[in-house]
Structure formats: C-alpha cells, structure tokens
Amino acid sequence: MAEAKKLVLIGNGMAGVRAIEHLIKLAPGAYEITIFGAEPHPNYNRIMLSSVLAGGADMKDIVINDWDWYKENNIRLHAGHTVTKIDTKARKVVSHLGVEAEYDALVLATGSNPFMLPLPGADKEGVIGFRDIKDTEIMQETAKTYKKAIVIGGGLLGLEAARGLLNLGMDVSVVHNQPYLMNRQLDETASAMLKKELEAQGMKFLLRKYSESIYGKKRVKGLRFSDGTEAEADLIVMAVGILPNVGLAKSSGIEVNRGVVVNDFMETNVPGIYAVGECAEHRGIAYGLVAPLYEQGAVLAKRLAGVATEGYAGSVTSTKLKVSGVDVFSAGQYLDSDDTRSLRYQDEVDGVYKKIVLKDDKLVGAVLFGDTGDGASLFSIIKKGESVKGKEKELLLGFSASPSGGSSPLARLESMADDEIICGCNGVSKGTIADAIKTKGCSSVSEIKACTKASASCGGCKSQVEGLLQIYAGDAAVSVKEGICGCTTLNRDEIVAEIKRMELKTIKEVMHVLDWKNTEGCSKCRPSLNYYLGMLWPTEYKDEKESRFTNERYHANIQKDGTYSVVPRIYGGVTSPAELKKIAEVAEKFDVPMVKFTGGQRLDLLGVKKEDLPKMWEELDMPSGHAYGKMLRTVKTCVGNTFCRFGTQDSIAMGIRLEKEFERLNAPAKVKLAVSGCPRNCAEATIKDFGVVAIDGGWELHIGGNGGVHIRATDLLCVVKTEDEVVEWASAFLQLYREQAQWNERTSTWVERVGLDYVKQALEKREDRLALMERIRTALDQTVDPWKEIIANKELRKNFEALNPVQAVQS
Numbered sequence: 001m002a003e004a005k006k007l008v009l010i011g012n013g014m015a016g017v018r019a020i021e022h023l024i025k026l027a028p029g030a031y032e033i034t035i036f037g038a039e040p041h042p043n044y045n046r047i048m049l050s051s052v053l054a055g056g057a058d059m060k061d062i063v064i065n066d067w068d069w070y071k072e073n074n075i076r077l078h079a080g081h082t083v084t085k086i087d088t089k090a091r092k093v094v095s096h097l098g099v100e101a102e103y104d105a106l107v108l109a110t111g112s113n114p115f116m117l118p119l120p121g122a123d124k125e126g127v128i129g130f131r132d133i134k135d136t137e138i139m140q141e142t143a144k145t146y147k148k149a150i151v152i153g154g155g156l157l158g159l160e161a162a163r164g165l166l167n168l169g170m171d172v173s174v175v176h177n178q179p180y181l182m183n184r185q186l187d188e189t190a191s192a193m194l195k196k197e198l199e200a201q202g203m204k205f206l207l208r209k210y211s212e213s214i215y216g217k218k219r220v221k222g223l224r225f226s227d228g229t230e231a232e233a234d235l236i237v238m239a240v241g242i243l244p245n246v247g248l249a250k251s252s253g254i255e256v257n258r259g260v261v262v263n264d265f266m267e268t269n270v271p272g273i274y275a276v277g278e279c280a281e282h283r284g285i286a287y288g289l290v291a292p293l294y295e296q297g298a299v300l301a302k303r304l305a306g307v308a309t310e311g312y313a314g315s316v317t318s319t320k321l322k323v324s325g326v327d328v329f330s331a332g333q334y335l336d337s338d339d340t341r342s343l344r345y346q347d348e349v350d351g352v353y354k355k356i357v358l359k360d361d362k363l364v365g366a367v368l369f370g371d372t373g374d375g376a377s378l379f380s381i382i383k384k385g386e387s388v389k390g391k392e393k394e395l396l397l398g399f400s401a402s403p404s405g406g407s408s409p410l411a412r413l414e415s416m417a418d419d420e421i422i423c424g425c426n427g428v429s430k431g432t433i434a435d436a437i438k439t440k441g442c443s444s445v446s447e448i449k450a451c452t453k454a455s456a457s458c459g460g461c462k463s464q465v466e467g468l469l470q471i472y473a474g475d476a477a478v479s480v481k482e483g484i485c486g487c488t489t490l491n492r493d494e495i496v497a498e499i500k501r502m503e504l505k506t507i508k509e510v511m512h513v514l515d516w517k518n519t520e521g522c523s524k525c526r527p528s529l530n531y532y533l534g535m536l537w538p539t540e541y542k543d544e545k546e547s548r549f550t551n552e553r554y555h556a557n558i559q560k561d562g563t564y565s566v567v568p569r570i571y572g573g574v575t576s577p578a579e580l581k582k583i584a585e586v587a588e589k590f591d592v593p594m595v596k597f598t599g600g601q602r603l604d605l606l607g608v609k610k611e612d613l614p615k616m617w618e619e620l621d622m623p624s625g626h627a628y629g630k631m632l633r634t635v636k637t638c639v640g641n642t643f644c645r646f647g648t649q650d651s652i653a654m655g656i657r658l659e660k661e662f663e664r665l666n667a668p669a670k671v672k673l674a675v676s677g678c679p680r681n682c683a684e685a686t687i688k689d690f691g692v693v694a695i696d697g698g699w700e701l702h703i704g705g706n707g708g709v710h711i712r713a714t715d716l717l718c719v720v721k722t723e724d725e726v727v728e729w730a731s732a733f734l735q736l737y738r739e740q741a742q743w744n745e746r747t748s749t750w751v752e753r754v755g756l757d758y759v760k761q762a763l764e765k766r767e768d769r770l771a772l773m774e775r776i777r778t779a780l781d782q783t784v785d786p787w788k789e790i791i792a793n794k795e796l797r798k799n800f801e802a803l804n805p806v807q808a809v810q811s
C-alpha cells in the first residue's frame with residue numbers, strides 16, 4: 001500500500017471537519033491527518049449555539065465529534081492552536097504556539113469572523129459578536145448580573161441572539177438599520193408578521209436606526225444613534241453580518257477576494273491548497289449557511305480521495321429562523337423583480353402567509369410564515385428548476401391540497417417524492433431516510449442521525465424525520481418527545497392533564513408551574529392555552545383576548561385593504577323581506593361598497609370602515625355570524641321537503657335548530673355544519689365538519705369533512721331516526737372534538753389522527769353522549785354575543801376604535 005500523504009486542515013469547524021469525515025470514508029488511511037483549531041474545543045455544532053443560549057440545549061449536546069473520535073480516526077488535533085503562517089514553498093504550517101506540520105495537501109476552513117461595526121467605544125467591555133462558545137458563555141454570564149441588552153442587526157443571527165437573551169431574563173431591544181426585519185430573507189408582509197409575533201414575545205425593536213457610538217466608561221452603558229437619540233445597554237451584541245476569515249491566506253500569497261478564491265473543485269490558485277466553508281469564495285459567492293458548505297465538503301473529499309466528481313456548481317439556499325413559536329422559511333429569490341411574478345396567500349386568523357415567486361414558469365423563490373410544512377418540497381422544486389406551469393395554485397396552497405392528500409403533516413410527508421430533501425442542512429432525501437428505516441433498521445431519530453446525518457445540524461427537520469419513522473417503522477419507532485412549541489417539552493395531552501390535575505386557572509400560572517422556557521410564551525402556545533383553559537373551566541376561565549388572533553380579538557374579519565366585513569347570522573340561510581330591508585338600509589347608510597352572498601348562505605357587507613363597525617351592528621340588531629375565528633361558522637341547508645319534490649325531511653328546520661343550538665361555540669378550529677334534505681346532498685354536507693343527510697325515515701350523520709385547501713370527504717358516523725337524536729349526536733361529537741383535539745386542528749385532521757373507530761366507540765354509549773352533551777351545554781351557556789357586549793360597553797367601544805390594523809388578509 002502506498003505511503004499515506006500528509007493532510008493538514010486549518011479550522012476545526014463545521015465545514016472542514018465534515019469534509020474530513022467524508023474523506024476517511026472514501027479513502028481510509030490515504031492521508032495522515034492533522035487538524036489545527038483556534039478554539040479549545042472538539043468539533044461542535046455552531047448552529048446550535050442559538051439553542052444553547054435560549055436554554056434548549058446544553059454545551060455537551062452540541063459536540064459533533066468528541067475527543068475520542070479524533071483518536072479513533074488517527075487524527076492529530078491541535079485544539080487551541082491558531083495557525084499564523086503557511087510556508088507554501090516548504091509546504092508547512094506553524095501555529096501561534098510554535099507547533100509545525102508539513103503537508104502534501106492543505107485545506108483552509110477558517111470560517112468567518114463576525115463583522116464588528118467600527119463604532120467609537122466598540123472596544124468597551126460588554127460589546128461582543130455572536131459566533132462561538134465563548135460569546136455564548138459571556139452572554140449567559142452577563143444575564144446573571146445585568147438587565148439591558150441591545151442586539152444590533154435584525155437578521156437571523158440577531159433575532160436568535162435576542163430570543164436567547166430574553167430567555168435569560170434580559171430586557172432586549174433589536175436595533176436594525178432597515179425599515180423591516182430579516183430584509184435579506186423576507187418580504188415586507190412576512191417581516192411585519194414576524195415583528196408582531198416577536199413583540200408579543202417581549203422583544204423590542206428600533207427600526208431605521210443608525211448606530212453612531214457606544215458610550216460608557218470601562219463597560220458599555222448605551223448606544224447613541226445618528227438622530228441624536230440614545231438607548232441604554234449593559235450588553236451590546238453585534239449581529240450585522242460576517243466576513244470570511246482570509247487574513248492567513250492573504251498573507252501567504254493565496255488569491256483572496258471577499259473569500260479565498262476557489263474553483264469548482266475547491267482548489268485555490270496555489271497547487272495543493274484548498275479552501276472550503278465560509279472562508280471560501282466560489283464563483284463570486286461566499287456562503288454563510290451549512291447546506292452549501294457541506295456540499296462543498298463532499299466535493300473536496302472526493303477530489304482529495306481521487307474519486308471522480310463533476311465539481312461544485314454553487315447552491316440555491318434556504319433558511320429557517322430558529323426561534324420558538326415562529327415558523328419562518330425563505331428560499332431562493334424572495335423579492336419580486338421585473339422578470340418575476342408572485343402569488344400570495346394570507347390568512348390572518350391562523351397567522352399564515354405564503355408567497356411563491358415564479359420566473360418563466362419556474363419556481364425561483366418562496367417565503368412562508370406560520371406554516372412552513374411545505375418548505376422542503378418548495379425548496380426541492382426550486383432546485384430542480386422544472387416548469388411548474390398549471391401547478392402554481394397547488395404550490396401556493398400546499399402539496400396535500402390534492403384530492404388524495406390529507407392536511408396532516410404525515411399526509412404531506414407521504415405525498416412527497418423520494419428524491420425530495422427532508423434535511424436541508426445535510427442534503428438528506430426522504431428516500432435515504434426511508435431506506436435507513438426500512439433496510440438498515442433505524443428506529444429512532446438519533447439512529448437516523450448517526451446513519452444519514454439528517455437532523456444533525458439545525459434540527460429543523462426533526463419533526464419530519466419523526467414523521468417518516470411513524471410512517472415506515474410504525475409501532476417500532478422510538479419516539480422523541482416534542483412539545484406543542486419551543487417554549488415547552490410537554491405535548492397537548494400532557495398539558496391538558498396537568499392543567500386538570502393541578503387545577504391551573506390562568507395562562508401565566510400554566511407557564512409558571514409547567515416551567516415554560518419563555519415566560520411570555522409564543523404565538524403557538526398562548527392561543528392554545530387560552531383555548532384549553534376555556535374548554536376545561538368553562539364557568540370560571542376568563543378568555544384572554546390578547547391571546548387570540550386579531551380577527552377574534554376584534555370580532556371582525558380584516559380585509560385585504562385594511563377595511564372590515566360585517567356578517568350577521570342568518571340561521572340556516574333563511575331570511576325575510578324585513579331582515580333583508582334592514583340589511584340593505586344599513587348597507588346604504590354606511591356606504592358599504594359591496595354586499596355579497598357567502599358560500600355559507602349569508603350576506604357579507606364588505607369594505608366597512610373600522611369606526612363604523614359598532615354603529616352598524618347596533619342598527620342591524622342581529623347576532624354576529626362569527627365569520628372569523630375558531631368557532632361555529634354556518635349551518636348550510638338545502639330547501640328540503642317543504643318545497644323540494646325529492647326531499648325526505650325538513651332540512652331547513654333541522655339546520656336552524658342546529659345553528660341555534662351551537663352558535664357562539666368556541667372550538668379548536670372553525671366548525672361548519674350542513675343539512676341536506678335527501679341523498680342528492682345539495683347542501684354539500686359530506687365536506688363539512690358535521691354533515692347531516694336525510695334519508696327515508698331518518699338521518700345519516702357524517703363527520704370530519706373539509707372543503708377548503710385540504711379537501712376531505714366525511715366518514716359516516718351513524719344513522720339516527722329523530723331530530724332530537726341528531727342534536728344529541730352532534731352535541732356529543734362536537735364536545736368530544738373540543739375536549740380531545742389539539743388547538744388549531746380541524747375535525748378532518750383530528751378524525752384522521754384518532755381514527756373513525758375511536759370516535760364511534762367514544763360516542764357509542766348513550767350515557768357518554770349525554771355527559772358530553774351536558775358539558776357542551778355548560779360551555780355554550782357562558783357565551784354572549786360579542787357585538788351586543790361591545791355596543792353596551794363604552795370602554796370596549798373605545799378600545800375598538802383604537803384598533804389599528806396593518807395587514808392585508810385573504811382567508
């Protein structure tokens with residue numbers, strides 16, 4: 001066997017060591033490897049420093065390769081040694097402590113340095129970047145004695161730092177020089193939604209602010225801005241971008257631009273010297289995310305092992321913000337330009353925004369907020385660069401919008417193609433993970449991580465990896481416990497059980513007693529807890545309006561142009577000339593620009609000014625139609641046997657009875673009902689949450705339908721004879737759903753998750769149905785019409801007038 005060549009790696013970080021991992025698999029023993037690392041640690045996951053700061057991981061959890069790994073692979077590691085000289089003629093490197101190493105091949109993987117704004121006073125104690133373990137420890141220590149922190153830079157790093165500092169109990173302001181946050185990843189709409197959520201979590205923002213100097217004596221006391229204003233701070237973290245670490249290369253005569261210039265095989269202009277990772281510049285780009293760096297590492301390893309490779313051709317990148325309770329995804333070209341067109345979807349009720357950017361019928365970019373489940377699939381399509389003509393709507397609304405798909409994350413995963421990437425950081429496809437489970441026997445996330453690297457970096461794909469385990473390993477899967485959001489490790493059932501056991505009665509109490517990581521909670525847990533507490537303690541719990549979404553807080557559906565809609569309740573879709581006249585008069589009096597019939601057989605007065613809302617409701621003197629929020633919406637009816645010659649039962653009367661029975665019902669998600677007078681089913685009852693279809697001598701009761709984005713036909717629950725039985729079963733079913741579903745879970749997803757048999761069994765015994773019926777009645781008895789309350793209460797009216805909506809909505 002040929003004598004091993006000498007390979008030296010400068011930089012013991014994520015990209016360089018990943019290339020070495022590949023190399024020792026491809027060509028074991030081909031190189032005698034020496035690594036110099038300036039940090040006194042083994043190779044660790046830098047990405048997870050955000051989680052360490054936020055309290056979601058320990059330093060020990062983030063080691064990628066421990067000290068033993070180096071020994072086991074015969075790698076000589078000089079940790080804590082900074083290489084200060086490369087002698088390209090003698091082919092050797094020297095560390096600051098005088099240790100020398102000769103090389104046949106040299107890899108530069110020196111990463112980046114945080115860009116530190118050269119402000120007067122930037123050298124004061126308490127002014128740091130956020131890049132390594134040392135910075136993280138300084139922040140953790142500082143938070144023990146100091147209170148006020150400023151983060152300069154509202155990008156990914158700045159926001160993750162700010163979230164971590166909040167969790168450490170600091171008062172945090174983010175100073176950003178642009179009009180909106182994450183301007184390098186998001187458009188303005190997504191950014192505004194992000195800001196609102198982070199503000200609710202307790203973060204403060206100073207936008208369009210230009211830092212001028214840092215004041216204080218030895219230690220920082222505050223930051224001064226170009227407009228003459230100041231902000232106090234005991235700690236300033238600069239997160240305004242990074243600079244490739246190229247000093248060593250430059251002083252050694254290696255070609256350097258912004259980064260160390262490399263070709264497609266990661267070769268520099270000096271033979272035998274390569275560069276990889278953030279320090280490298282390929283085709284004019286120096287990347288700052290691991291996915292492209294790992295691709296580069298794989299190419300470099302092949303090159304060094306003498307294995308054929310087409311080389312590295314550059315990468316399209318995608319990012320996700322790692323802040324609990326905020327789902328944000330951005331990929332490719334996220335802003336519009338002259339040669340692109342974009343499609344948008346926004347749902348203010350669920351806090352969801354989606355935008356896709358198309359160029360010449362190809363998908364070139366995407367921004368997702370609130371629901372990032374389709375991020376991986378969209379990213380795959382962007383990378384493939386194929387035409388998506390005719391599929392644009394499906395791409396925008398979600399992949400499981402196809403008739404065969406369901407809306408659950410599992411259904412989404414099932415419908416993904418094998419070559420779609422699940423783990424963006426490590427480029428691991430669904431097929432590779434499926435293979436690891438099916439043929440290599442992996443039965444836990446950690447085994448899959450060890451086998452494929454999926455979930456080994458930012459951890460953002462962990463829930464999808466878990467989903468694939470459920471699909472392919474079923475009961476054999478060892479599950480990893482996931483909390484309802486990043487603020488807790490407890491899942492829905494555990495939380496509900498603890499609230500009951502300890503009789504917790506407020507959101508604050510739940511968060512405190514159940515050890516929430518973030519004392520303010522986030523946009524996922526706050527509304528969920530508000531719902532669970534209301535469901536469990538219907539007579540005692542006082543709804544926390546601020547934990548609801550805008551539409552529910554203001555009992556109005558905010559429209560695209562910032563106006564509102566007024567939808568009075570019209571029971572069963574049946575109205576009268578007098579009622580129609582009244583609606584028409586109010587519409588005329590308040591200059592309502594559009595009056596429209598809704599799909600749920602009601603009249604929608606659109607384009608209403610916010611200040612007119614209370615007066616209009618007062619004049620209408622009709623109950624709210626609750627055309628917003630997670631409540632009973634409509635009960636659609638067909639004409640039934642009163643007029644229709646096919647009708648077997650009185651569907652109108654049945655529908656009105658059900659609507660009167662359940663109006664104002666709070667639920668985990670919106671609920672729609674329908675009643676058809678015969679199996680011709682003109683009221684489309686079989687795509688409703690609870691559908692009633694008349695047959696000869698009785699009624700069929702159907703459950704779990706959905707006619708929205710994720711179409712699902714109902715399952716037949718049972719057949720009953722009388723109208724009273726319809727009400728009894730509907731009550732029992734709706735209460736079971738209220739008590740057992742997760743917040744924001746539609747009946748369609750819930751029924752699919754728990755199974756029809758489970759629902760049938762739970763409702764089988766009459767005594768159980770009656771008990772459920774009693775509980776739903778108690779809950780309904782507590783409800784009042786929101787507009788009647790607002791009209792009668794001066795304070796509420798005032799509060800309402802102060803409302804200042806910002807965002808466009810389409811739901």
Ligand SMILES: Cc1cc2nc3c(=O)[nH]c(=O)nc-3n(C[C@H](O)[C@H](O)[C@H](O)COP(=O)(O)OP(=O)(O)OC[C@H]3O[C@@H](n4cnc5c(N)ncnc54)[C@H](O)[C@@H]3O)c2cc1C
Pocket residue numbers: 010011012013014015016036037038039046047048049050081082083084109110111112130131132157245248276277278279287288289290291293322425458
């Ligand atoms: C807090 C944080 C969160 C992040 N989150 C994400 C994320 O969610 N997703 C994502 O894709 N990316 C994320 N990143 C970016 C990601 O961590 C980097 O892209 C990646 O670590 C770069 O790898 P690298 O090997 O090029 O550089 P590094 O990991 O920085 O490694 C370079 C190493 O070289 C050492 N070194 C430098 N000069 C010398 C020398 N002369 N001699 C010896 N050693 C030297 C340095 O000390 C360092 O240890 C995050 C970064 C940070 C700081």
Ligand SMILES: NC(=O)c1ccc[n+]([C@@H]2O[C@H](COP(=O)([O-])OP(=O)(O)OC[C@H]3O[C@@H](n4cnc5c(N)ncnc54)[C@H](O)[C@@H]3O)[C@@H](O)[C@H]2O)c1
Pocket residue numbers: 117152153154155156157158160175176177178181182183184209210211239240241242287288289319320321322
């Ligand atoms: N979740 C993730 O993927 C993740 C998390 C953390 C870091 N990172 C990576 O780490 C690197 C560093 O992140 P970053 O957020 O520092 O870089 P960035 O370039 O993405 O963002 C820096 C932000 O700071 C703002 N800024 C610049 N100068 C400023 C000034 N003088 N005052 C106020 N604001 C100013 C910019 O407008 C920009 O939005 C990036 O490569 C990033 O991709 C990624």
Ligand code: SF4
Pocket residue numbers: 638639640641644645646647648651676677678679680681682683
């Ligand atoms: S569902 Fe039957 S009863 Fe109702 S309108 Fe249609 S045909 Fe008539």
Ligand code: FES
Pocket residue numbers: 422423424425426454455456457458459460461462
């Ligand atoms: S997507 Fe980051 S680890 Fe998988």
